[in-house]
Amino acid sequence: MKKLTKIFALVSALMIAVFAFTGCGDKKLKFATGGTGGTYYAYGSALSTLTTNNTSTKVTAISTGASADNILRVNKKKADIAIVQNDVAFYAYTGTDLFASNGAQKNIRIVGYMYSEPCQIVARSGINSIEDLRGATVSVGAVGSGVEFNAKQILAAYDISFGDINKRNLDFNGSADALKNGQIDAFFCVAGAPTTAITDLATTKGINLLSIDDDHIAILQSTYDFYKPYTVPAGTYNGINADVKMVTVKATIIAHKNVSNKDVYNILDSAFKATKVNHAKFEELSLESCFDDYANSTVPFHDGAIEYYNEHKEG
Template identity: 40%
Template sequence: MIKWRSGLIFLTALLFIMIISACGNNSEGGSSKSDGSNQSGEKAGSKTLSILTGGTGGTYYPLGGSMAQIISEETDFNANAQSSGASAENMQALKNGEADIAFSQTDIAAYALNGELMFKDNKVDNVKAIGTLYPETVQIITTKDSGIHSVEDLKGKSVSVGAPGSGVNANAQQILEIHGLSFDDIKAQSLSFDESTDGIQSGSIDAAFITAGTPTAAVESLSAQKEIRVIPIADDKIKQLIEKYPYYAEDTVPKGTYKIPENVKTVAVKAMLVVRGELDEDAVYNITKAIFENTNKITHAKGKLIKAEAALDGIGNLPLHPGAETYFSEKGIQP
């Protein structure tokens, strides 16, 4: 009897130990895999890195998703991309410490740094650059049957100019200004890219300013439903615009984009990545290296334009983060 009881106690204790051991091998995020990640794909013990992009109908959002995956694979961070109101909102969020990395237009980053326009009395002084990425084309979109052939033809029309304080909004104001117009001369609508193209399709608006890398997803969707027109900017107006606002450059929407029959002249600013200045130098070095040495993993067409050799072009007076500066210095790349 004593031996039988001893055996039962031993078996009970062994079962208890096995249960405790099994529980100990599982965390709240799921069981650990051999590469250190858990069942959700996140690396155990890694810090989360938030990347602010733009609206889901623009270029920032899919690019940010690709970059988040690259950073998660190549560094010790678990990165995630979040949709946002794009450049101006992103700069404000970084200032407030609400995110780590963000996409921005170069002109908006300059306004934030200098406390100008939408950042008047709200200067952003804790954001630094990682690098520029690709041209962001100012696209003035309408339908072929709208009767709108020039910027001047927008007078009296219902036109989406982006959210107040957004990069698109500033671009629209400046381009209209060069043509002797203002928001008072149009029926200005503050719409996102998706809302803009939906409005053009439904006929509730006549045209939209969209500043994004081409092809832009929302405009591609519209071109599948409607025959669209991209409004050109005349050479003399492009020259005047660049003279007054030197962060613009001449650009072209190529023939075949959105099924358009010929090249269309316009202007562009540059997309860039910015980061909170407080982020650790080694961390930003590794993030910068991961992105610029794995651009082949970026699925969006703009990935082909993202190159370390061009990452300091158009960066203006926005200071580089020391981590990014170290990476580019090692590559022999200077501003």
């Protein structure tokens, strides 16, 4: 009887070890993205497939409510990695603005800045500068959205408060329709350029794309390190015949701090080996843009990302 007991114990131990080993091998990292019709989901799905097929790291993309939702998931380890706006990551890590009620999310780490989402300010003819927005009717995005905070911060750099404008809270398509119909004078749109709402508007109505000069970019960056200079090239939209300087936030991959360095390295390596065939946004990626001023980032970069950078930087 004792011999049988020992045999059963040995078999059980072996089975547990086998299942544990198998489970480790099959474990997939959860990549929180966005809605299934959006860029975040398409980009995240492409990167998940590339990483899974070409490295030892296995990743599956999941549909979510995008930036704020993704950060909460990663911080609680309900997702391992995610794509978010870097300004929202800043609010999360510092427990400010969008995350004032949730508190600081200190478990998140940046993997890299993947592509730009410029803060575009679209105005009717006759409004030629941000200073002209004082007293105007301006849509600043949905209430409590990242766009609304971007608008508030950019206007504040020019000493313009929401009290100095007739504020409207419309989404991008609603804003474009309202400008087309003469119901508003301008709107903020934080999205890749060109973006459909502005492209469609510019084909039917003359628009201005308002610029932010270097001095005001510096004012913004002195408080919010997530803003980066960006230029929308002439010809991006109908009627925009000169380059327009502005600021951009970045679509950013984050990871939980406990995701392994190897997994983070593999994800980055897959992104850098991707092409526009996988997703058009991969064309924007460069080592310089991915790690722009990383040493001074409020949200720390993941050790695996730093390892990748140090291995691939020149010199």
